[in-house]
Amino acid sequence: MASKSANASSLKVIVITIVGGLMLFTLPTVLVLGLGMLPTFAAMMVDQRREKYTTLCVGCMNFVGVLPFVARLWSEDHSYAKAFEIMADPFAWLTMLGAAGLGWCIYLLAPGVVSMGIAMRIEQRIGRLRRRQRELVEEWGPGVAGALDNSEPQDSKSAKEGRDS
């Protein structure tokens, strides 16, 4: 156990050293990424959950919005001037923030859509079960329901009453 945690902390140190080193050598990129990914940082601050779904949602879309400008930075001129030029471009901000917004939209709309899906699926299954119950009643008569027959919908009940009469 002690050796395992030592390995993990040493790995962390190595990664931080490498990332720190890389960031030191790619400061314009860090600048564009840092400013462009601000919505993600904001989402991270807001997201209270351990799973960090909000951060993941917003972050993925935000990154896709920032990546073209990072690519432009790398492909045209990897400099502070170019980085500031990109950051001064409103379209860049629109793209980066729009992508983050899209992430927020996905995050906010998904539960509703899923809820509708779940409801539909449950109702389908209830319908199937009710159909089976009706088949049983048609095959065995109302006695098959016994004392449990309080789950039938109104329409089938009235149909049954019609048969009985």
Added chain:
Amino acid sequence: MADLVKFSDRFEIDPAQPLPDLDSPSGKAYACTEGNGTEFFALVCDPKVPLRIETINGLKGFPKHNLMRVTDHGVVNWTISGRRMPVLILDRPRGARLFPDPAQAIEPFTDEQLARGFLTPLVATMREMSQRGVTHRNIRPDNLFYSDPARRSVMVGECVSGPPGLYQPDSCESLECVMADRTARGEGGVLDDLFSVGVTLLSLLTGRMMPEPTDPQRMIFDRINFGSYACLVGNTRLQMNMVEVLRGLLTDEPRERWTIRDLELWLGGRRLTPKQVKLPTKAGRPLTVGGGTYENVRAVAHAIGRNWNTAAELIRGQDFDNWLRRSLGDEAVVETVNKVTGGATGIQSAPKEEDARLVTRVAIGLDPSAPIRHKGFSCHIDGVGPTLALNFNDDATRQMIAGFIGSRSVGPWMSVQTRSKQDLLELFSKFDKLPTFLNSTGPGYGIERVLYELNEDIHCMSSMIEHLYVTDPEEVIPSLEAVAQGQNRPPIPMDRHLAAFLGARSSDIDDRLLRPLGNATDKRPAIDALNVMRLLARIQALSRNGPMPGLCKWFTELMKPAVNGFHNLKARAAVETSMMKASESGQLGEILKIFDDQRAQQRDQQGFARAQQEFAHCAVQIAQMNLDLQNKDSLAAELGEQAAAVISGVVGSVGTTAIVILYLV
């Protein structure tokens, strides 16, 4: 004008032509002709009174002596009463009744008339009857007719329209018979008939009938104490030759009584000195029973039989023991009493609740040839059946007979009989089985079963078919068909009488078919109807009297609950269809087959149980899903976030890949 009633394809009975002169106490006489014009008369009998069918059969082909013969018998639809009635077709006497009015005297018969016109043909008749093993038991002055218009010869009237001795005046009955209740006098024997001949002879000699005593019991005790001859003849002046025959016929000791042979010899001219009447031996001192004093053993036996509720105390007392062993001085009587009671020890150890039985046995021991007396009921064992048949609707009679059978007195009585006839032995074995029937309370048993076991020829007294006068199990199904097609159908075509009748009359109807009729533990729908149908289907199969659509339709209605007992609606519809088809066939057996298919019912039950389980399982699942539906938002929030993360991840990956390709390639 009522229509002629056809009977037996041979006879035509005219209900518009009653013949009151030929009426019997339990039957109305009507004119009847055969196809060839021969005149008979029909006796339409009271259905409540059992006929002597065995005697009718015994007299079949009887030669033309001076006896009113039964030419035919059966049942007719009698429009006057609106029911079926038993009918006897009898020889029509060509002369009138000797005593048209019992209160009116007639011209006394001369010796010649008596010998030639009455006794000679009568002796031939009695000889023939004796050879056939039947008794008349209806010989009395007012049952005599002239057999010819010239009044030369006398014929004896019919003897089969009622139980033996039922209509006999007490004076015409021997002591052994008169001591029994009127309905329970039994078949008796030829000697009892000869006693009746003696009394009839006396009436013809005097030209008047014996008046009925005002106190019958007093008369019985007088006859016991002084002899029947002295009591009946009294101060009547008679010629010596007539004294001889009357003393011979009216003696109370059966072994001393004249036989047919003696009568034949007398008619042939033999004359003997008249026998002195042998009176019963008197005890040294009288015994007090129920307030009266009695000097001889027969009188004591009769007295304790009549005072049964107080006699037990007397029997247990020393006084009775002293009287029996010392005063009476008859070792044979002591021995007989010991045999039936177990001696003094048996008497003393008999429990209090068996007092009545003790009294019965002591009475048997004291006077073995007398009727059995139990709790005031005095009977010869072959008279128990007619008593029950005549008064079945009387609760007291039913209890009386049940008590008599329960006392099991027939065994001890049989054990002290000096002569046991074959038919009595058969009857004894029947009595041996009766307590078992009596103790079973279900339909087919009980007192009703006793009724039909003891009366082999009576009709079924079931209220459903009593009016149809059914005497044979083969007639039951057509009768029930008539009931089924009638207006007032009972709830179910079975009752205690019908079940008992079938149980007693048909050897094929046994406990397996009768016991379920009274089974209250089986709660299946229409189980009663099913059990009844099983019994009647068996009878129908045995009778083979064709289809009975009405009865089948009745059962299809009765079996509806059993059809509805099928849970599977398709199976139910199939059963209903099969039942309708079977019903159309008119065979109960066909309907029975449907409901006797136990496996189909089991399959249905099992399937229904499974269906119920499945239905309940569905209901539970639906309830669970309804709960899920209510909680879908919390479920969707979790899943939605995950889905959003996945979608974003996928879009992000695709976008990133596209951008990298776009810019770097």
